[in-house]
Structure formats: structure tokens, C-alpha cells
Amino acid sequence: MARFDPYENNGGTCVAVAGADYCVVAADTRLSVGYSILSRDHSKIAQLADKCVLASSGFQGDIKALQKALTAKELIYEHNNNKKMSCPAMAQLLSNTLYYKRFFPYYAFNVLAGLDTQGKGCVFTYDAVGSYERTGYSAQGTGSALMMPVLDNQLKSPSPLLLPARDAVTPLSESDAVDLVKDVFASATERDIYTGDRLEIVVINSSGTHRECIELRKD
Amino acid sequence: MDGLSKTIGGGGPSVPAGSHPAGGSQAAAGGGATQRTQYPYVTGTSVIALKYKDGVIMACDTGASYGSTLRYKSVERIKAVGKHSIIGASGEYSDFQEILRYLDELTLSDHMWDDGNSLGPKEIHSYLTRVMYNRRNKFDPLWNSLVLGGVKKGPKGDEKYLGMVNMIGTHFEENHVATGFGNHLAIPILRAEWREDMTFEEAVKLVEKCLLVLLYRDRSSINKFQIAKITTEGSTIYPPYSLKTYWGFTHFENPAQGAVGSW
Numbered sequence: 098m099a100r101f102d103p104y105e106n107n108g109g110t111c112v113a114v115a116g117a118d119y120c121v122v123a124a125d126t127r128l129s130v131g132y133s134i135l136s137r138d139h140s141k142i143a144q145l146a147d148k149c150v151l152a153s154s155g156f157q158g159d160i161k162a163l164q165k166a167l168t169a170k171e172l173i174y175e176h177n178n179n180k181k182m183s184c185p186a187m188a189q190l191l192s193n194t195l196y197y198k199r200f201f202p203y204y205a206f207n208v209l210a211g212l213d214t215q216g217k218g219c220v221f222t223y224d225a226v227g228s229y230e231r232t233g234y235s236a237q238g239t240g241s242a243l244m245m246p247v248l249d250n251q252l253k254s255p256s257p258l259l260l261p262a263r264d265a266v267t268p269l270s271e272s273d274a275v276d277l278v279k280d281v282f283a284s285a286t287e288r289d290i291y292t293g294d295r296l297e298i299v300v301i302n303s304s305g306t307h308r309e310c311i312e313l314r315k316d
Numbered sequence: 317m318d319g320l321s322k323t324i325g326g327g328g329p330s331v332p333a334g335s336h337p338a339g340g341s342q343a344a345a346g347g348g349a350t351q352r353t354q355y356p357y358v359t360g361t362s363v364i365a366l367k368y369k370d371g372v373i374m375a376c377d378t379g380a381s382y383g384s385t386l387r388y389k390s391v392e393r394i395k396a397v398g399k400h401s402i403i404g405a406s407g408e409y410s411d412f413q414e415i416l417r418y419l420d421e422l423t424l425s426d427h428m429w430d431d432g433n434s435l436g437p438k439e440i441h442s443y444l445t446r447v448m449y450n451r452r453n454k455f456d457p458l459w460n461s462l463v464l465g466g467v468k469k470g471p472k473g474d475e476k477y478l479g480m481v482n483m484i485g486t487h488f489e490e491n492h493v494a495t496g497f498g499n500h501l502a503i504p505i506l507r508a509e510w511r512e513d514m515t516f517e518e519a520v521k522l523v524e525k526c527l528l529v530l531l532y533r534d535r536s537s538i539n540k541f542q543i544a545k546i547t548t549e550g551s552t553i554y555p556p557y558s559l560k561t562y563w564g565f566t567h568f569e570n571p572a573q574g575a576v577g578s579w
Binding site: 138156 | 354355445449452453455457480484485486487488489490499500503
């Protein structure tokens, strides 16, 4: 007899690219389980603060619980400190929140992105139990293995071993970064059955956050 | 996934070796071990629902199976919740009855505020998602897929709502949903033929087309169906009725025809 399994992988891919004064965050809107598609229009992106958005793939139930916990904690922070939480602060909070459930983890693969306190683009990439790293770009989720090598090839991040440490932000312009993100999603959609339907792109810059949607293959 | 859940399962409820899990949930064993619902007993099959011009229509059959035995033939798996919603359930029937008790308590305490406000379908659905997710976190799931439909007046006029939750708390909103076998057999039909501005008559026709396919191909479905609708006027759950079937198709009578095989 099949035992109760508290997890399910609802698929999806999340990407973020940071530039000198902007950040692009994108995720597809397909929600699947096994070979079935549950929804073609389910957002995986959550705005957590003014200049901080979270894109997550994995188990939808855990992702929603995680988003609710972070939104609530951000609100408490706002009331205590009379300011919105910065993106690097949210990054540490997310790590702690994930590790808090180390032995019954949130099955969520996150990319947190936005602008740091200097207004520079930042991307934080995680595993399910809270290990994280600040990078210039990242891909997470079912299509990450298809996208990450392309991003590596196109964005050529400096080695983290170099001293003094180099800036991880990409040299691309904002519109070039958006075009690159559209291309990697169109490509991953060809081969990853869990990625597709629609692409939601959020661009964060000094003028605020802007949302854009484009269609992807629906098969 | 599998590796992860096995590790976690190891820390979960321990069943004494050789003992058969007791029928009820939460039956405390002598050793202090608690037996949680490990698998469903009496189950209902697919529920399908879709939005139409005036609201939401929902349908399912009235059967409930004990394993592969058709144990109950006349159970209501669609119920009204508060003033603006209807709920449909597939999966463990006793868990659904418990959920209905939770919802009764919720709508009663909401009514007792006597402030003229009432919970809409969005709020009921949100509540259900939390109940389902919290129970899965306790490794004591409510073994159901739930469909919640409703209409409520909002700032932008009448707002239709249709959402789904499963036993581990995955939830979403859609224009048309189907649980279980319906997800495989009814959704493709709904995707091809559903329109936002369908009349009730058109919606009934589409729903019946889906139910008929399910009746032919889902062995645990029965030919006794209930349709329910929810509009701004309130909910209506229609009495059960049967659909006309035709079993004379050549491929039903001789399914092997044209299929070349060695036996």
C-alpha cells in the first residue's frame, strides 16, 4: 500500500539577473504534478518588499506557506524599524526561515532578487534548507540544468576565488538582460515539460518594479 | 523527493509490527503511539466544476467506494457553504464530513458577529488551504481533493471564484477544474470547449459530456449524478439524475477489433 507522501513537485523554473542598477526576475506560470498540468497561469513570484522579490519553484503548498511567513515577518520588521526590509536582510531571513525547518524542509527552490542598500542589483540563490550565496545571476527549478550553462556562457561571472573580489553583477543593459531571460525560457520550454505556458518577468530599478508577461509554448 | 520523504517518514508515526492499522484516525495504541490515517477507506471519485456567465457550476456522481467495492450509491458530495459558496469533494468521505463540520463552525462563528459581513468563496478557500496544509504538516492528512466555487459581490461587481486544494495543501484558482480521473479525462474537453460567457444550459451540456466520458472510462463512477450551481441568487443543488448511455459502439462490443495481437 502506498504510504502518505507529504511532498509533491509542482515544477517550474525561476531565473534572476542582476545589473549595475537593475534586477530582472522571471518565472514561468505553469503548475504541474507528474504528467498533468494543474494550471497554466499560476504566479511563482512574490513581492516581499519595495525592492525585493522572491521567485520559487518546488512544492506549491510549501512555497505559499513560506511566502506567507516572510510577508508577515517583513511587516513586523516594518513596524519595528519604520522602514522596509532591505534585500540582503531579507536574504538572511529567508535562509534562517528555511533552516528552521531543516528536518522537515520547505520543498522550495528560491531565487531572491532586488536592489541592495546601494541601489545595485543583487541575486541570492538557495537550496531547500537555507544554504545561500549572493551571485550576479541564477536559475532554480526543473529547468535550471538547461538554463544555468547558457547563463554562465553569456554572462561570464568572475571566479569567486579571485582576489580582490570582483563585482558579480552582469555587464548587460537592462533590456539586453530581459531579452536574454526571454531566450533562455523559450529554450528551456522546448525540452523541460514542467516549464511553459507563460513567462512572468519583473524588473526592479530605481523607478520601482515593473511586471511584464509573454507567452511560452503550451505543449 | 522520494529520498527526502523517506527520511522524514522515518521520524513519523510508527506502526507496531504486524498490527493492522485501526479503522478510525487518531486511535491511540497502548504504547503511546498514535495511528494516523495512512490511506483512505471510503472514497468518492471525480468532481468537475467550471465558471459560466452567472456563476459556477459543479458536478459529480453520488457513489462512494470501499476499495473497489461500490459501497454507497447515494451520497451527496457537493454541499453549500455559507451564502456564497459550494464545495465538492473527492477522496475519503468521512474526512469530507469532518471538513463540513469545520466549515459549519466557521460560518456559524462568522454569522455570530452579526455585522452584515459574510465570508466569500475566496476566504473559505483560503481557510480550506490552511486546514489541509496544517494537517499534512502533522502527518495526519485529510485525504481529499476539494473544489470550491462561489460568487460574491466585490468592488468590481460580481466576482466569480473557482479553486481547488488537495490533501497536501497544493492549491490554485482556475476557470475550470476537475479532480482525480477528471483531471485526465474531463480537463481536455473543458479546455477545448469552455467559454467565459457560457449560459447555464450550455454549461450543463458541457458538464454532462464530461460526466459521460467519466462514466464510460472511470470504473468507480456510477450513473447517478448531481449538478449544483452558485450565483448571486445563492446556491442550488439539484436532485440526482441519470444520463442516457449507449454501449453499442463497435469498439465497446469488440475492443480487440483492428488490434493485431499474438493471442
